Amino acid sequence: MASYLIRRLFQSLFVLLALSLIIFFILKAAPGNIAQIMAGIGAKPEDIANLEERLGLHSPLPVQYWRFLSGFFTGDLRSAAFNEPLLDVMSRRLLASVELGLVAIVLSILLSVPAGILAAIRHNTLVDYGVTIFALAGISVPVFWIALLLMIVFGSWLRWLPISGRGMDVGGLSILTLDGWRHLVIPASSLALIQMAMNTRLTRSCLLEVLQQDYITTAWSKGLRERTVVLRHALRNAMIPVATNVGLMAQMLFAGAILTETVTAWPGVGRLVYQAIIMRDEPLLFGLTLIIAFFFQITYLVVDLLYAYLNPVIVYD
Amino acid sequence: MVPWASWLSQRRFTAGSLLIGYEASIVALLVLTLRFTGCAVPPKSAWDTLGPFLILGAISLLVRLFVLFRAVRHRDSEPGAASHGRITLNRLVGDAKGVCAIVVLLVLCYLAVVAPLITGDPMVMVFSDTLRPPSAEHLLGTDLYGRDVFSRIAHGARYTLGIGVTATVLNILLGTTLGMIAGFARGVTDAIIMRILEILNSIPFLMLAILIVAVFGSSIPMLIMVLSVFVLQPARIVRGQVLELREKDFVQATLALGATPARVLFRHILPNVLSTVLVVASIRVGQNILSLAGLSFLGMGIAPPTPSWGSMLQEGRAYIQGAPWLGIFPGAAIFITVLAFNLFGDSLRDALDPRLRGSA
Numbered sequence: 001m002a003s004y005l006i007r008r009l010f011q012s013l014f015v016l017l018a019l020s021l022i023i024f025f026i027l028k029a030a031p032g033n034i035a036q037i038m039a040g041i042g043a044k045p046e047d048i049a050n051l052e053e054r055l056g057l058h059s060p061l062p063v064q065y066w067r068f069l070s071g072f073f074t075g076d077l078r079s080a081a082f083n084e085p086l087l088d089v090m091s092r093r094l095l096a097s098v099e100l101g102l103v104a105i106v107l108s109i110l111l112s113v114p115a116g117i118l119a120a121i122r123h124n125t126l127v128d129y130g131v132t133i134f135a136l137a138g139i140s141v142p143v144f145w146i147a148l149l150l151m152i153v154f155g156s157w158l159r160w161l162p163i164s165g166r167g168m169d170v171g172g173l174s175i176l177t178l179d180g181w182r183h184l185v186i187p188a189s190s191l192a193l194i195q196m197a198m199n200t201r202l203t204r205s206c207l208l209e210v211l212q213q214d215y216i217t218t219a220w221s222k223g224l225r226e227r228t229v230v231l232r233h234a235l236r237n238a239m240i241p242v243a244t245n246v247g248l249m250a251q252m253l254f255a256g257a258i259l260t261e262t263v264t265a266w267p268g269v270g271r272l273v274y275q276a277i278i279m280r281d282e283p284l285l286f287g288l289t290l291i292i293a294f295f296f297q298i299t300y301l302v303v304d305l306l307y308a309y310l311n312p313v314i315v316y317d
Numbered sequence: 318m319v320p321w322a323s324w325l326s327q328r329r330f331t332a333g334s335l336l337i338g339y340e341a342s343i344v345a346l347l348v349l350t351l352r353f354t355g356c357a358v359p360p361k362s363a364w365d366t367l368g369p370f371l372i373l374g375a376i377s378l379l380v381r382l383f384v385l386f387r388a389v390r391h392r393d394s395e396p397g398a399a400s401h402g403r404i405t406l407n408r409l410v411g412d413a414k415g416v417c418a419i420v421v422l423l424v425l426c427y428l429a430v431v432a433p434l435i436t437g438d439p440m441v442m443v444f445s446d447t448l449r450p451p452s453a454e455h456l457l458g459t460d461l462y463g464r465d466v467f468s469r470i471a472h473g474a475r476y477t478l479g480i481g482v483t484a485t486v487l488n489i490l491l492g493t494t495l496g497m498i499a500g501f502a503r504g505v506t507d508a509i510i511m512r513i514l515e516i517l518n519s520i521p522f523l524m525l526a527i528l529i530v531a532v533f534g535s536s537i538p539m540l541i542m543v544l545s546v547f548v549l550q551p552a553r554i555v556r557g558q559v560l561e562l563r564e565k566d567f568v569q570a571t572l573a574l575g576a577t578p579a580r581v582l583f584r585h586i587l588p589n590v591l592s593t594v595l596v597v598a599s600i601r602v603g604q605n606i607l608s609l610a611g612l613s614f615l616g617m618g619i620a621p622p623t624p625s626w627g628s629m630l631q632e633g634r635a636y637i638q639g640a641p642w643l644g645i646f647p648g649a650a651i652f653i654t655v656l657a658f659n660l661f662g663d664s665l666r667d668a669l670d671p672r673l674r675g676s677a
Contacts, residue, residue, distance in 0.1 A: 015515050022516065023528075030532035136663065140603060140656035142610050145630060145648030148637060152645070156638045163637075251521070258523050259611050263634070273524055274615065277531045285528070293519040300518075 004316040012297040079284035086287040097268030101253035103188040108196035116203025138197020144263040146190040164265040187264040207238040247303035415664030421657040429474035436468035439624045458642040469624035481606040484544035492551030500559025530617045596666040603658035
């Protein structure tokens with residue numbers, strides 16, 4: 001187990017390092033640079049040169065790369081556009097993203113697991129077809145369109161909800177205030193809908209598979225009630241893939257919501273990524289990529305460990 | 318039960334023959350329209366001329382495969398344990414699903430191909446006619462510049478389907494090759510390919526796609542490249558299957574007989590992963606269309622004024638209060654197209670591999 005963890009750790013380190021190189025070279029391969037964008041159209045060449053000097057764009061590429069990488073670990077990496085340390089820029093957005101992601105995940109689990117169970121135990125009935133079609137529609141719909149539709153219906157026609165943004169209290173937690181909740185409804189439910197659809201399909205198919213196994217037939221033949229067979233015997237095994245899927249959903253907390261956050265003007269990490277790309281903010285983008293990739297690696301590791309924990313048949317050596 | 322259920326289930330090949338008839342009639346219709354009306358809008362690029370034919374070719378290929386596999390499945394299926402009503406119901410839903418999907422896709426393709434003949438120019442701006450709601454003259458209304466929304470959606474279908482299908486074909490070719498090599502060679506080769514997959518998997522795909530398009534500029538070849546090279550999920554699936562197949566007796570026996578690895582891969586392993594690849598492909602088309610729409614929505618996809626569904630939503634977003642049709646129709650087009658591809662994939666999976674039925 002310990003050797004497995006160490007091997008995984010080295011693999012993750014390799015992935016992060018390779019990714020940082022790739023991102024760095026993509027950024028440097030681009031025509032133009034941030035100095036030209038910051039100086040604006042029609043800026044004097046000497047202004048641009050000054051700006052380039054200040055941002056350290058004249059050093060050789062390996063030196064620039066090393067500056068980025070060491071700056072990332074010492075916390076010296078500063079966003080060029082916001083002129084603030086990376087962590088300050090990120091931490092403000094992270095709260096909003098985590099909040100949105102958590103509400104969406106909880107909402108989608110609460111709805112998808114019962115729906116999947118219902119579809120599986122009523123296999124090949126109208127209920128099953130209804131759930132299946134709904135889930136298929138859910139994975140086919142563009143998330144930003146759902147957000148737009150909700151904005152049209154609840155924001156524009158009914159005027160129940162604010163159309164976009166996060167409300168007055170941007171610094172704090174939205175879930176603490178009524179106004180915050182009202183702002184949260186549209187982005188969270190559009191995000192949840194997509195996740196819900198995937199999770200419903202997974203729950204249904206896993207449960208269907210488990211329900212066909214011999215030990216379930218045994219449980220039925222012992223004369224147990226449906227509730228006991230499904231919820232106590234079948235569901236436990238069927239939930240293993242679902243649990244790992246929920247683990248992967250956690251990736252959404254950090255950057256999986258670029259489209260949702262952009263369309264609803266939710267000030268989260270996803271939108272920050274988009275802004276950083278638009279503004280060609282190289283240090284910010286470099287740092288953001290590494291942080292996001294780091295969280296992704298952690299979720300993969302946690303999911304794998306969770307899988308082994310829930311399913312003792314699997315042993316990592 | 319629906320009244321026509323028993324009628325449909327009694328005629329086993331009804332769906333298949335209906336489709337062939339439908340396909341033939343579309344081709345005939347196409348030839349006739351082109352012959353007698355002439356092109357209303359002269360094609361602007363090679364894409365405008367070639368695109369429709371590529372789309373039509375790809376889709377009709379899919380249709381033929383689908384019909385073929387359905388026929389095989391019906392031949393092999395034996396009415397067994399379940400009641401007759403249940404089997405009929407199953408088959409009906411299976412069939413109805415696939416049939417609906419194919420009809421929708423064919424209508425879309427037809428729309429894409431004949432768009433210049435049945436609608437006006439999607440680029441013409443009429444400033445006296447801006448932001449008009451849907452009417453008889455403008456079926457789906459007009460946008461900010463007085464351009465006809467229906468015409469833009471119909472022309473947008475060309476780019477959406479063309480890029481979606483082309484990117485998927487390339488993606489599947491690349492993914493299958495990589496996956497087969499990784500699974501068959503194992504060892505160092507496998508490790509290298511898997512590390513590449515892991516690197517690509519370590520940040521959200523959309524983030525990488527936006528970055529690349531933002532840095533290197535967005536053009537149709539670039540979009541196809543991004544959508545086909547950086548999604549390597551098919552490789553992972555194929556690799557898993559090849560790893561399993563490789564240990565099977567028939568593969569080991571062929572190797573022991575002295576067959577070259579290339580022969581084993583293409584003659585013995587490829588046919589066994591092909592059905593999975595086809596299913597993955599049909600689902601990937603939908604996913605690619607969603608990604609493309611997302612990129613266009615963020616202003617990183619097909620550049621305006623070229624009509625594209627994603628950028629139409631982006632333009633309409635600011636006017637959802639006064640002109641909601643701008644936010645509704647292009648999105649509905651994306652939704653219907655992706656849904657049709659996903660339905661098709663589901664149905665194809667049921668037909669090809671009943672063991673996978675109902676899995677996510």
